[in-house]
Amino acid sequence: MSEEIIRNWKKKNMSKEKRIVSASMLASDFSQSGKEAKAVAEAGTDWLHVDVMDGVFVPNITVGIPFVEAMKSTVTIPLDVHLMIVQPEKHIHAFAKAGANILTIHCENNPNIHFTLMEIRRLGVRPAVAINPGTPAVMVEPILPMIDMVLVMTVNPGFGGQKFIPETLAKIRQIRQWSDERNLNLNIQVDGGINGETAGLCADAGANVFVAGTAIFGHPDGYAAGIRALRGNATPAANTGNG
Numbered sequence: 001m002s003e004e005i006i007r008n009w010k011k012k013n014m015s016k017e018k019r020i021v022s023a024s025m026l027a028s029d030f031s032q033s034g035k036e037a038k039a040v041a042e043a044g045t046d047w048l049h050v051d052v053m054d055g056v057f058v059p060n061i062t063v064g065i066p067f068v069e070a071m072k073s074t075v076t077i078p079l080d081v082h083l084m085i086v087q088p089e090k091h092i093h094a095f096a097k098a099g100a101n102i103l104t105i106h107c108e109n110n111p112n113i114h115f116t117l118m119e120i121r122r123l124g125v126r127p128a129v130a131i132n133p134g135t136p137a138v139m140v141e142p143i144l145p146m147i148d149m150v151l152v153m154t155v156n157p158g159f160g161g162q163k164f165i166p167e168t169l170a171k172i173r174q175i176r177q178w179s180d181e182r183n184l185n186l187n188i189q190v191d192g193g194i195n196g197e198t199a200g201l202c203a204d205a206g207a208n209v210f211v212a213g214t215a216i217f218g219h220p221d222g223y224a225a226g227i228r229a230l231r232g233n234a235t236p237a238a239n240t241g242n243g
């Protein structure tokens with residue numbers, strides 16, 4: 001019992017200290033991507049999240065290798081590249097060369113995922129695996145020791161601005177438990193509908209990396225305020241003097 005209390009205490013304190021924010025460029029103004037990337041880096045995001053979609057694995061098409069290259073030459077923070085494409089193994093070399101620091105591939109369409117993850121590591125890039133809302137946590141269990149991060153999708157991938165799916169919290173809890181029991185020290189990332197409030201729910205469940213597009217690029221008080229809210233220390237709303 002006391003061990004459980006200590007574990008919960010550690011988890012709570014860790015998640016508060018170490019929230020990593022990854023700003024999703026999908027919600028930025030694409031007519032000025034370089035400017036947007038610089039602005040969000042200056043506003044304090046830890047990583048830059050690039051969503052690569054192929055119109056096959058997900059019903060949307062976004063950006064590819066040249067965009068990652070362009071981001072690499074624009075900012076110095078880590079590039080967190082989320083591949084929502086079929087046959088990612090065909091493209092990991094090109095994304096590594098373009099400057100990706102973290103490469104996340106999905107487990108739903110990858111019969112040879114073990115091999116692809118080894119290859120990502122061999123290329124000097126940090127490997128991560130994503131699971132969709134309809135995919136059970138057990139799908140990633142056998143590969144946990146070989147990755148740096150699990151991305152628990154908190155919406156169905158394909159579009160920004162969707163509503164957080166609360167049923168995904170149980171999977172975050174389960175994966176954090178496996179990580180603690182096996183001393184894996186995994187990063188657990190959440191992506192989709194993440195704002196100050198849902199980030200808090202996910203942090204309590206054991207997540208420590210928070211991807212957000214709308215909550216940063218669409219924050220009424222600017223990018224830095226959006227990032228602060230995700231870290232759990234939003235500036236209280238200004239007193240309007242009405243009360």
Ligand code: DX5
Pocket residue numbers: 024026027049051082155156157158159160161162191192193194211212213214215
């Ligand atoms: C969705 C993408 C997300 C998306 C999140 O498929 O993987 O990274 O940009 O957008 P928000 O934060 O607006 O839900």
Ligand code: ZN
Pocket residue numbers: 024049050051082191211
């Ligand atoms: Zn993403």
